[in-house]
Amino acid sequence: MTREFKKILRFWGIGLVWFYFLLWPLMGLKGDQVSFADSLKVWAAVAVASGLCVVVWLLRERGVLDPLGRGLAAGRNAARAAYSGLPVWVWALVGLACSLCLPLVANRYVMDVFINVLVYVCLGLGLNIVVGLAGLLDLGYIAFYGVGAYTYALLSIHFGISFWLCLPVAAVFAAIAGCFIGYPTLRMRGDYLAIVTLGFGEIVRIVLNNWMGLTNGPNGILGVKAPSVIWPSFANGFELETIWLRSLDGLYYVILGLTVVTVISVYRLNYSRVGRAWEAIREDETAAELMGVNTFRLKLLAYAMGAVFGGLAGAFFAARFRFVSPESFTFLESAMVLSMVVLGGMGSIPGVILGALALIALPEAFREFELYRMLAFGAAMTIMMLFRPAGLIPAPRFGSRSEEAD
Amino acid sequence: MDYFLQQLTNGVTLGGVYALIALGYTMVYGIIQLINFAHGEFFAAGGYMGVILIGWLLTTGAPPWVCLSLGMLLAMGYCAMLAMAVEKVAYKPLRKASRLAVLLSALGMSIFLQNGLMLTQGVYDKAYPTQMTQGGFAIGNVSISYMQVIIVAVTAALLIGLNLLVFRTRIGKAMRATAQDKTMSALVGINANRVISTTFAIGAALAAAAGIMVGFYYGSVRYDMGFVPGIKAFAAAVLGGIGNITGAMIGGFVIGLVEIFAAAYISSQYKDVFAFIILIAVLYFMPTGIMGENVDDTRV
Known part of the structure; x- marks a missing residue:
């Protein structure tokens, strides 16, 4: 439990409460009807999604995702090397050729x-x-x-x-x-x-x-x-x-x-x-x-x-x-x-x-x-x-x- | 002459609304040099919150004036919360980024909020409970509706309140100091983040009040109602000299009067064009606006 983690968790918690306060009047008040079901549904979805983001962030901080990150970086470097290996006009021609052929397949x-x-x-x-x-x-x-x-x-x-x-x-x-x-x-x-x-x-x-x-x-x-x-x-x-x-x-x-x-x-x-x-x-x-x-x-x-x-x-x-x-x-x-x-x-x-x-x-x-x-x-x-x-x-x-x- | 006075009344009413919205733009711009595109959406959200909350309060059977004022206060609080959330999420992480990045982030928030309003409230106009403010009186041949009186009174009260807040209180002093020089104000112990957050909250609350009054005045609100008044109000802020609170008030009234008189005497279809032409002309001949600008160009 680092301080950074506590800070993120607090931000997430307060943010969610804040978000519900903002969401409920828009979704829960219709004329004289007061309902909570719809707004809670949306809220829960947002809470789960943002919770997942927090978990991913936490895993990244712990270094669990490092191999994945290395893989991505390697892929990116390979792509960059391939891109700069050939002159720009070759890529432009490839792109043009693909665009010219598009109507045949689309x-x-x-x-x-x-x-x-x-x-x-x-x-x-x-x-x-x-x-x-x-x-x-x-x-x-x-x-x-x-x-x-x-x-x-x-x-x-x-x-x-x-x-x-x-x-x-x-x-x-x-x-x-x-x-x-x-x-x-x-x-x-x-x-x-x-x-x-x-x-x-x-x-x-x-x-x-x-x-x-x-x-x-x-x-x-x-x-x-x-x-x-x-x-x-x-x-x-x-x-x-x-x-x-x-x-x-x-x-x-x-x-x-x-x-x-x-x-x-x-x-x-x-x-x-x-x-x-x-x-x-x-x-x-x-x-x-x-x-x-x-x-x-x-x-x-x-x-x-x-x-x-x-x-x-x-x-x-x-x-x-x-x-x-x-x-x-x-x-x-x-x-x-x-x-x-x-x-x-x-x-x-x-x-x-x-x-x-x-x-x-x-x-x-x-x-x-x-x-x-x-x-x-x-x-x-x-x-x-x-x-x-x-x-x-x-x-x-x-x-x-x-x-x-x- | 009567026609002129009638239009003058309408112009002052509309100008008051623009002034309220323009204040939010000018205060935010004065502190962080951001054209807060989402500000028009705070105005629209205020309009919607007004009809939702006042409608709901009316069903509880409370007297109308209680519903009106309580609903307005709650809606202003709501928009203040909304603005603080938007600032925290979309602008605060970008304090050191390029201006264009923040501007686009603001544009993104504007589109997001507008569509959020559309998805939760529908694409059609939402009618205001205008029966409670109907009626009016006449002075000579100039008819004045009660709503116009309320708008002018509320606007005046809010403008005076804002002036007191900015020029007489500690937080107002902190705001002015931050707008003038962020580094120095930070050195003397002013928490810039809190000041910026407060500025957003105040600006959005004023916009919310404007949204409710526009709702009552025109009888309905729409999810995309924030865009055109938003740019006109920004034009008003620029006109008065951006970052200058008094200037924004004056600019708001100028734009409101120009629009109404152009619609009355020249062409009602092109009334929006005149507001922009005035803006361009003023910027061309007076690049810092009527009252002079008041902006700290250093970054936080």
Whole structure:
């Protein structure tokens, strides 16, 4: 019975009593009925689960779990050695080959989930530029996704312009929105930036929701065209035929292409002069400015570049569902993308991909617990921050640096 | 003119609610530099506890004003306990972590609490027993409901009480000292953890009071009601100068008045937009808010 153990036990005991006090009024008081059964059931489940955690912790402290830990560490080292044994592009090619073959083995449902994952990979990588590289917290990122989606939707239904032509237009519009948001906010420091970007995200959503003339308000826009390809057809002579990529496989390849473009661009940006400058700004803005980095322009560029990828993903979103409505662009989506970036490891491309996979595909695996999904998501986010704040695959950091003040 | 006065009354009522929520944000931010995203959920939980506890107390046959005040006190206590638990579990272990880690932990707690409310209370609006506070009177052509009077009176009482607590008591002095300089206050024997815990409890209790009053004012509560007032109240806190208690009160009233007047004279659909535009404009021209900020940038 060490002191540490007593402390944990006391924390656990008091915590459980405290928890019951918080739980009972919510579950046990319904109108004039006072019941204890339901709340006690939930409470007992939580007590047993947390008790198990305490036991595991105790065993680990006693060294009972050491062999297991050694085994895990050995496995991890082996994996790391295998990973660093081959150059990065080999792994990237393996990943790409697997993704290309996926439609051959997967059913509709799995395809649907993976399309979703890839959309979020694009979004995550875009946000990664802003948050991970330039170190600017953005809580309204989903606004750019919305701008891209509405740009394509409007151009498609009013002018019938094809998806491929609209992609760059959507990207440009999103970039303009990014500059528009970035310009007044960039003079603010950390947390103000967070709340102002959040405010901007909400403004965009409210405008989309209320500008009936342009966006048809909460009803959304129907009848957006799917992406098409022009394909030569020799059925009667020679003519060019337009094929609409409505099938999931077709859409999957479109978003896979977008993702590959995004990954390569972000990778190249990361190791370019601009990327280095962003990292310098993240580490110490004043020092970066002293070294001759034009911080204002580069921060604006970070916003615009992040917005570009959000806009591309947004255009795809509109083309995929052939419908857009403001409720797809809520704060919760921004939070979701941000948690992917942080969960995966800020500034790390494989990290963000893994984060998107974990946050989109894992909840699908627990479909039957639909109701508890967001509850678990919130709890997992907190637990993740408590035990692994640097993310699953932290980005490699070069050189040594003094402790960050901010 | 009557219309203006009417809107002014409504604006002050709403502003009082925002001020109460903003205080929790500003006090927490002043001490640990955290945007406590879960604060909006304390507000929502307060609203739910109000309807649950007041409804239950009413069935015991006690006089309505006893039910109202006792229910409110109990709900405030409940939210204080909730906030202390959240702080202990989700924020305290992260005192030395990066700011983003704490922020995301707070975001996680916000989602967790919101869904906890949804799972235990349902997705639909829950109606408040508003019949006990119905009615009102008119001064000239300006009609004032009793609920508005209660809201303004309770808000005023709470704001005065908070001012007394922060500026006249030992714990208030400890809070101010911790917000100013954590290292020095620790050196003179102030227990930072206890102060932070107390700050969370007080902020959440004020938010709970705001939640109950909003419940009575609008007649119902919803599990996701905390989000929009939450960001507006944070905007109010920033507007007034974050960490500054007087500033948060002023900021709350400013945001409330802006929202009501924008809805009355410009466009009711875009009223939320105006609150944010004011926030952005103030931050652009006055980066430290109206009253100046009061934040200790050193880490605990």
